[in-house]
Amino acid sequence: MSHAVFRTMSGTDATLERFAWLGDGLAAAVWHRSTEEAFTEYRQPGHHTLSCYLGGGYSVEREGLPGQYGAPQRLCSLPDWHESEWVVRGQLRMLHVYFMPEHFTQRAVAELDREPRELTLQDRTYFENQRLVQLCGDLLQQPWEDADQLLRANEITHQALSELLHAQSMSRPGLRLRGGLAPLVRRRLHEYIEAHLDQNITLGMLAQLACMSEFHLARMFRISFGMPPSTWIAACRIERARGLLRAGRLPLQQVAEACGYADLSHFTHRFSAAVGAPPGRYRQLTSAAASIAL
Incomplete structure:
Protein backbone atom coordinates (compact mmCIF):
# COMPACT_ATOMS: atom_id res chain seq x y z
CA MET A 1 0.00 0.00 0.00
CA SER A 2 1.42 3.41 -0.98
CA HIS A 3 1.81 6.39 1.35
CA ALA A 4 -0.79 9.16 1.34
CA VAL A 5 1.62 11.88 0.12
CA PHE A 6 2.68 9.57 -2.72
CA ARG A 7 -0.97 9.04 -3.69
CA THR A 8 -1.60 12.79 -3.60
CA MET A 9 1.38 13.45 -5.86
CA SER A 10 0.24 10.70 -8.22
CA GLY A 11 -3.05 12.54 -8.64
CA THR A 12 -1.35 15.74 -9.82
CA ASP A 13 0.49 16.61 -13.03
CA ALA A 14 3.77 15.41 -11.46
CA THR A 15 5.84 12.79 -13.27
CA LEU A 16 7.29 9.95 -11.22
CA GLU A 17 10.91 9.39 -12.25
CA ARG A 18 11.89 6.74 -9.71
CA PHE A 19 10.27 4.86 -6.86
CA ALA A 20 11.36 2.04 -4.57
CA TRP A 21 10.43 0.32 -1.35
CA LEU A 22 13.71 0.37 0.58
CA GLY A 23 12.87 -2.23 3.22
CA ASP A 24 11.55 -1.74 6.78
CA GLY A 25 8.49 -0.01 5.29
CA LEU A 26 10.65 2.89 4.04
CA ALA A 27 10.10 4.26 0.53
CA ALA A 28 11.62 6.90 -1.73
CA ALA A 29 10.44 8.66 -4.87
CA VAL A 30 11.79 11.26 -7.28
CA TRP A 31 9.20 13.59 -8.80
CA HIS A 32 9.30 16.18 -11.59
CA ARG A 33 6.65 18.86 -12.16
CA SER A 34 6.28 21.53 -14.79
CA THR A 35 3.15 23.63 -14.54
CA GLU A 36 1.95 27.18 -15.01
CA GLU A 37 0.15 27.08 -11.66
CA ALA A 38 -1.27 24.22 -9.62
CA PHE A 39 -2.44 23.63 -6.07
CA THR A 40 -1.60 20.63 -3.91
CA GLU A 41 -2.79 19.93 -0.37
CA TYR A 42 -2.01 17.34 2.30
CA ARG A 43 -4.34 16.49 5.16
CA GLN A 44 -2.91 14.47 8.05
CA PRO A 45 -1.24 11.82 5.86
CA GLY A 46 -0.53 9.43 8.73
CA HIS A 47 3.16 9.12 7.88
CA HIS A 48 6.19 11.41 7.82
CA THR A 49 7.79 12.79 4.64
CA LEU A 50 11.20 14.34 4.07
CA SER A 51 11.32 16.43 0.89
CA CYS A 52 14.57 17.59 -0.71
CA TYR A 53 14.45 19.97 -3.68
CA LEU A 54 16.79 18.86 -6.43
CA GLY A 55 16.08 21.49 -9.06
CA GLY A 56 13.82 24.48 -9.65
CA GLY A 57 11.09 25.28 -7.16
CA TYR A 58 11.86 28.99 -7.21
CA SER A 59 8.18 29.92 -7.45
CA VAL A 60 6.76 27.20 -5.19
CA GLU A 61 5.35 28.44 -1.91
CA ARG A 62 3.26 27.15 0.96
CA GLU A 63 -0.01 28.85 1.82
CA GLY A 64 0.46 30.90 4.98
CA LEU A 65 4.16 31.48 4.30
CA PRO A 66 4.16 34.21 1.66
CA GLY A 67 7.47 35.18 0.15
CA GLN A 68 9.21 31.92 1.07
CA TYR A 69 10.11 29.89 -2.01
CA GLY A 70 11.78 26.60 -2.77
CA ALA A 71 15.23 26.13 -4.30
CA PRO A 72 17.71 23.31 -4.83
CA GLN A 73 18.98 21.81 -1.54
CA ARG A 74 16.12 23.22 0.47
CA LEU A 75 14.30 20.73 2.67
CA CYS A 76 10.80 20.28 4.04
CA SER A 77 9.78 17.96 6.87
CA LEU A 78 6.11 17.01 6.80
CA PRO A 79 4.95 15.07 9.89
CA ASP A 80 2.10 12.59 9.95
CA TRP A 81 -0.26 15.06 11.63
CA HIS A 82 0.42 18.12 9.45
CA GLU A 83 -1.92 19.89 7.01
CA SER A 84 -0.64 22.11 4.22
CA GLU A 85 -1.54 23.71 0.89
CA TRP A 86 1.03 24.48 -1.79
CA VAL A 87 1.06 26.72 -4.85
CA VAL A 88 3.28 25.13 -7.50
CA ARG A 89 4.56 27.19 -10.42
CA GLY A 90 7.23 26.48 -13.01
CA GLN A 91 9.74 23.64 -12.91
CA LEU A 92 10.35 21.49 -9.85
CA ARG A 93 12.28 18.29 -9.20
CA MET A 94 12.33 16.74 -5.73
CA LEU A 95 13.16 13.66 -3.70
CA HIS A 96 10.59 12.34 -1.24
CA VAL A 97 11.45 9.89 1.55
CA TYR A 98 8.37 8.33 3.17
CA PHE A 99 8.53 6.77 6.62
CA MET A 100 6.28 5.94 9.56
CA PRO A 101 6.38 7.73 12.95
CA GLU A 102 7.88 4.66 14.62
CA HIS A 103 10.82 4.75 12.18
CA PHE A 104 11.55 8.22 13.49
CA THR A 105 11.09 7.71 17.23
CA GLN A 106 12.33 4.16 17.88
CA ARG A 107 15.88 5.56 18.10
CA ALA A 108 14.83 8.27 20.57
CA VAL A 109 15.75 6.22 23.65
CA ALA A 110 19.25 5.36 22.45
CA GLU A 111 20.17 8.65 20.78
CA LEU A 112 18.31 11.32 22.75
CA ASP A 113 17.46 9.62 26.07
CA ARG A 114 13.79 10.36 25.41
CA GLU A 115 10.71 8.17 25.25
CA PRO A 116 9.40 7.49 21.72
CA ARG A 117 5.93 8.72 22.68
CA GLU A 118 7.36 12.12 23.66
CA LEU A 119 8.61 13.10 20.22
CA THR A 120 7.40 13.83 16.75
CA LEU A 121 8.81 15.39 13.60
CA GLN A 122 8.65 19.16 13.31
CA ASP A 123 6.60 20.73 10.52
CA ARG A 124 9.32 22.73 8.74
CA THR A 125 9.28 24.43 5.34
CA TYR A 126 12.44 25.28 3.38
CA PHE A 127 15.10 24.68 6.01
CA GLU A 128 18.75 23.92 5.33
CA ASN A 129 20.86 21.04 6.61
CA GLN A 130 23.99 20.11 4.69
CA ARG A 131 24.27 16.65 6.23
CA LEU A 132 20.72 15.77 5.18
CA VAL A 133 21.32 17.17 1.70
CA GLN A 134 24.46 15.06 1.41
CA LEU A 135 22.59 11.91 2.48
CA CYS A 136 19.79 12.67 0.02
CA GLY A 137 22.44 13.00 -2.69
CA ASP A 138 23.95 9.65 -1.66
CA LEU A 139 20.51 8.07 -1.85
CA LEU A 140 19.98 9.47 -5.33
CA GLN A 141 23.31 8.18 -6.58
CA GLN A 142 22.47 4.69 -5.38
CA PRO A 143 20.53 2.51 -7.88
CA TRP A 144 17.27 1.17 -6.43
CA GLU A 145 17.10 -2.09 -8.32
CA ASP A 146 18.47 -5.32 -6.87
CA ALA A 147 18.54 -6.46 -3.25
CA ASP A 148 22.12 -5.31 -2.63
CA GLN A 149 21.44 -1.80 -3.93
CA LEU A 150 18.25 -1.52 -1.88
CA LEU A 151 20.16 -2.59 1.21
CA ARG A 152 22.66 0.23 0.69
CA ALA A 153 19.79 2.67 0.12
CA ASN A 154 18.15 1.44 3.32
CA GLU A 155 21.35 2.13 5.28
CA ILE A 156 21.59 5.65 3.87
CA THR A 157 17.96 6.33 4.71
CA HIS A 158 18.39 5.22 8.30
CA GLN A 159 21.35 7.62 8.60
CA ALA A 160 19.11 10.40 7.29
CA LEU A 161 16.40 9.57 9.83
CA SER A 162 18.95 9.70 12.63
CA GLU A 163 20.13 13.14 11.49
CA LEU A 164 16.51 14.24 11.17
CA LEU A 165 15.78 13.07 14.72
CA HIS A 166 18.61 15.17 16.12
CA ALA A 167 17.88 18.23 14.00
CA GLN A 168 14.11 18.31 13.56
CA SER A 169 12.41 16.46 16.42
CA MET A 170 10.10 18.20 18.88
CA SER A 171 7.95 17.32 21.87
CA ARG A 172 4.42 16.35 20.88
CA PRO A 173 2.08 19.35 21.24
CA GLY A 174 -0.11 19.14 24.33
CA LEU A 175 1.42 15.84 25.44
CA ARG A 176 0.70 14.76 29.02
CA LEU A 177 2.59 11.57 29.81
CA ARG A 178 0.78 8.97 31.87
CA GLY A 179 2.19 5.70 33.06
CA GLY A 180 5.50 4.36 31.91
CA LEU A 181 8.85 4.25 33.63
CA ALA A 182 10.58 7.04 35.52
Missing part, protein backbone atom coordinates in the same frame (compact mmCIF):
# COMPACT_ATOMS: atom_id res chain seq x y z
CA PRO A 183 13.41 8.49 33.39
CA LEU A 184 16.05 7.17 35.80
CA VAL A 185 14.61 3.65 35.62
CA ARG A 186 14.27 3.76 31.84
CA ARG A 187 17.88 4.91 31.54
CA ARG A 188 19.06 2.19 33.94
CA LEU A 189 17.28 -0.51 31.95
CA HIS A 190 18.60 0.78 28.64
CA GLU A 191 22.18 0.88 29.91
CA TYR A 192 21.87 -2.59 31.45
CA ILE A 193 20.56 -4.09 28.22
CA GLU A 194 23.32 -2.47 26.15
CA ALA A 195 25.97 -3.73 28.58
CA HIS A 196 24.66 -7.31 28.62
CA LEU A 197 23.63 -8.01 25.02
CA ASP A 198 26.16 -10.85 24.91
CA GLN A 199 24.29 -12.59 27.73
CA ASN A 200 20.83 -14.04 28.30
CA ILE A 201 18.61 -11.18 29.49
CA THR A 202 15.34 -12.22 31.12
CA LEU A 203 12.24 -10.29 32.09
CA GLY A 204 12.94 -11.31 35.69
CA MET A 205 16.36 -9.64 35.60
CA LEU A 206 14.89 -6.40 34.26
CA ALA A 207 12.04 -6.49 36.76
CA GLN A 208 14.48 -6.92 39.63
CA LEU A 209 16.57 -4.04 38.34
CA ALA A 210 13.47 -1.83 38.15
CA CYS A 211 12.11 -3.05 41.51
CA MET A 212 8.83 -4.10 39.91
CA SER A 213 6.90 -7.27 39.31
CA GLU A 214 7.50 -8.90 35.93
CA PHE A 215 3.90 -8.17 34.89
CA HIS A 216 4.12 -4.48 35.83
CA LEU A 217 7.56 -4.05 34.28
CA ALA A 218 6.39 -5.57 30.97
CA ARG A 219 3.50 -3.07 30.78
CA MET A 220 5.55 -0.03 31.77
CA PHE A 221 8.45 -1.02 29.50
CA ARG A 222 6.16 -1.19 26.49
CA ILE A 223 4.81 2.29 27.24
CA SER A 224 8.24 3.89 27.65
CA PHE A 225 10.20 2.01 24.97
CA GLY A 226 7.40 1.65 22.42
CA MET A 227 7.70 -2.15 22.26
CA PRO A 228 7.88 -5.22 24.55
CA PRO A 229 11.20 -6.00 26.28
CA SER A 230 11.92 -9.05 24.10
CA THR A 231 11.37 -7.05 20.90
CA TRP A 232 13.55 -4.19 22.16
CA ILE A 233 16.38 -6.55 23.11
CA ALA A 234 16.19 -8.30 19.73
CA ALA A 235 16.35 -4.93 17.93
CA CYS A 236 19.35 -3.88 20.05
CA ARG A 237 21.15 -7.10 19.13
CA ILE A 238 20.57 -6.50 15.43
CA GLU A 239 21.75 -2.90 15.74
CA ARG A 240 24.90 -3.96 17.56
CA ALA A 241 25.56 -6.58 14.90
CA ARG A 242 25.20 -3.92 12.19
CA GLY A 243 27.75 -1.75 13.95
CA LEU A 244 30.26 -4.55 14.47
CA LEU A 245 29.94 -5.70 10.87
CA ARG A 246 30.44 -2.17 9.56
CA ALA A 247 33.34 -1.45 11.91
CA GLY A 248 35.81 -4.19 11.02
CA ARG A 249 36.63 -7.77 10.30
CA LEU A 250 35.73 -9.46 13.55
CA PRO A 251 34.95 -13.11 12.71
CA LEU A 252 31.24 -13.74 12.29
CA GLN A 253 31.24 -16.24 15.15
CA GLN A 254 32.61 -13.56 17.49
CA VAL A 255 30.03 -11.05 16.24
CA ALA A 256 27.32 -13.60 17.02
CA GLU A 257 28.69 -14.15 20.52
CA ALA A 258 29.04 -10.41 21.20
CA CYS A 259 25.39 -9.94 20.31
CA GLY A 260 24.09 -12.80 22.43
CA TYR A 261 23.18 -15.34 19.75
CA ALA A 262 23.43 -19.01 20.64
CA ASP A 263 25.38 -19.93 17.52
CA LEU A 264 26.34 -18.63 14.10
CA SER A 265 23.40 -20.33 12.38
CA HIS A 266 20.90 -18.66 14.70
CA PHE A 267 22.62 -15.30 14.23
CA THR A 268 22.60 -15.64 10.44
CA HIS A 269 18.92 -16.55 10.39
CA ARG A 270 17.85 -13.66 12.65
CA PHE A 271 20.07 -11.09 10.97
CA SER A 272 18.96 -12.09 7.47
CA ALA A 273 15.30 -11.91 8.48
CA ALA A 274 15.73 -8.44 10.00
CA VAL A 275 18.10 -6.82 7.50
CA GLY A 276 17.46 -8.66 4.24
CA ALA A 277 20.99 -10.00 3.77
CA PRO A 278 23.19 -12.49 5.65
CA PRO A 279 25.90 -11.00 7.90
CA GLY A 280 28.81 -11.71 5.55
CA ARG A 281 27.06 -10.14 2.57
CA TYR A 282 25.98 -7.15 4.67
CA ARG A 283 29.61 -6.53 5.69
CA GLN A 284 30.76 -6.70 2.06
CA LEU A 285 28.12 -4.21 0.93
CA THR A 286 28.62 -1.71 3.74
CA SER A 287 32.42 -1.93 3.47
CA ALA A 288 32.20 -1.27 -0.28
CA ALA A 289 29.91 1.71 0.31
CA ALA A 290 32.30 3.13 2.92
CA SER A 291 35.24 2.75 0.53
CA ILE A 292 33.37 4.62 -2.18
CA ALA A 293 32.49 7.41 0.27
CA LEU A 294 36.16 7.78 1.21
